[in-house]
Amino acid sequence: MFWNSREEEMTRDDIEKLQLELLVRNIDYAYENIPFYRDRFDEKGIKAKDIKSLKDLQNIPFTTKDDFRNNYPFGLFATDMKKIVRIHASSGTTGKPTVVGYTKKDLETWSNLVARIAVAAGVTDNDIVHIAFGYGLFTGGFGLHYGLEKVGASVVPASSGNTKRQIMLMQDYGATVLVCTPSYALHIGETAQKLGIDVHKDLKLKIGLLGAEPWSNQMRKKIEERLGLKAYDNYGLSEVMGPGVAGECEAQDGMHIAEDNFIVEIINPETGIPVEDGEYGELVVTPLTKEALPIFRYRTRDITRIKKDRCLCGRTFARMDKPIGRTDDMLIIRGVNVFPSQIEEVLFSIEGISPHYQIILERDGALDKATILVEANANLFFDEMKKQRQFMDRINAELKSALGIEITAKLVEPYSIERSEGKAKRIIDKRKF
């Protein structure tokens, strides 16, 4: 099913023509309305009329989170506050949060984009959608909410917290679609099991629209098993819009990027130079249809790659892989670059490992020491010490062969790793440099 079949089946030529047209218009628009960009464009000698092809985009400097901070709170807005009808902000763990604004038209564009990804995952106006994203400054809750209303689904804005109550609501209202973070989806599954709820009989869930944190395909399998649904990934970030930038179709083979609204590039995070097609690098996004906040080349810090081959579903928009990590959560352990998602992939490929884990980094003299805490369960616990050792050795060996460094797995008791209702805390870095 398509939400906007005309756009979602555009030819590559038409997509690029449209992107160029919107880009040129946006450069003019930003120059006129945002002092920050006027100074920047003047400094680099960038003029809209000099942009002849999409390649010329590369002459425009990147926009980063720091640019948002330096212009906190509303300095990057292109419209006056009278036209702004909504404010959101990112969680920002350090310093000031990133503030974004939306005009009425922006909200319309946004909910249309979210409707697209929901429909691509199979949501219809017959569905009852349970949204367990936190509502508030975070774009996830409201973003999905309005998009799903647009589709015509019955939306239950449960927000986050009180998992038992969430399960009761899903059961009583007959929710068919669940919206939350992947780690919270797992927690819901686990809690349902503890409450003696049979997800196949007592719940009616069919579709999970999960996002807002990186997750592996192995984790997808676990979520699908535990909740008896098909789990679809979607991608977005508040700086360029919110959820709705990209989403999976029923082929579950990458997330279609709304290329009629965004230009995406993949760059080498160190040099800033675009990588070859299909290679991994940092995702850079230029929104093309934003009225309040038309920024350029925003560095997302997410590491992914892009495929442009034809998808089974018929959509022509390029697809991005699940991000394998973020440039800022890339761990450097004994000099080797490691993404938490790579560790997750290894762990979850071992039969019986529970989906809750935590990576602890410490300093042992001059060396890094990495330990992975894995929650024990009846599949991982052997009465004989010999078998237990063999099993732990196997985990360590698989981690070593996949990552090239030594990481020691350690079993901990069930529920001793903190459960999160939002984004999971996977890494505890105790190293002091």
Place this chain on the structure above:
Amino acid sequence: MDIEKYKIPQISVFIENKKGRFYNTTNAMREAGVNIRAMSLADTMDFGILRFVVDKPKEAYDALIESDFIVKKNDIMAIAIDDECGGLSKLLKVVSDLDLNVEYMYTFVNSLDKRAVMLFKFEDIDSAIQKLSDSNINLLDQEYFNRI
């Protein structure tokens, strides 16, 4: 002979080496009205394995599961020997001659009937029961643990 009769249910519990965990397991069993007859604690750097023989294995298992412990049930053998010098040595000579592989063992002394009880985890319990019984070793059944 009835091999099943001499399989003693043992409860093994995974515990982290953390304050209070050992107490919590015993407390869960106390609340379930279970009496511990014999136990051992094997520990590694990171975690421990607590093994119990109790009067009510099913109740013990359910109570521990209910308290979110990781629990395994398996069968071991209980052998009574005289509580005197050389008693264990005599038994182990038989075990060794029969070429039985021992995974681990622990023991307790029953002061009431002047016997010591050895608890064995053999690699192959069925053949161990058969062979030891053929060698006239005094095997105990679960009844014994309910009685004492």
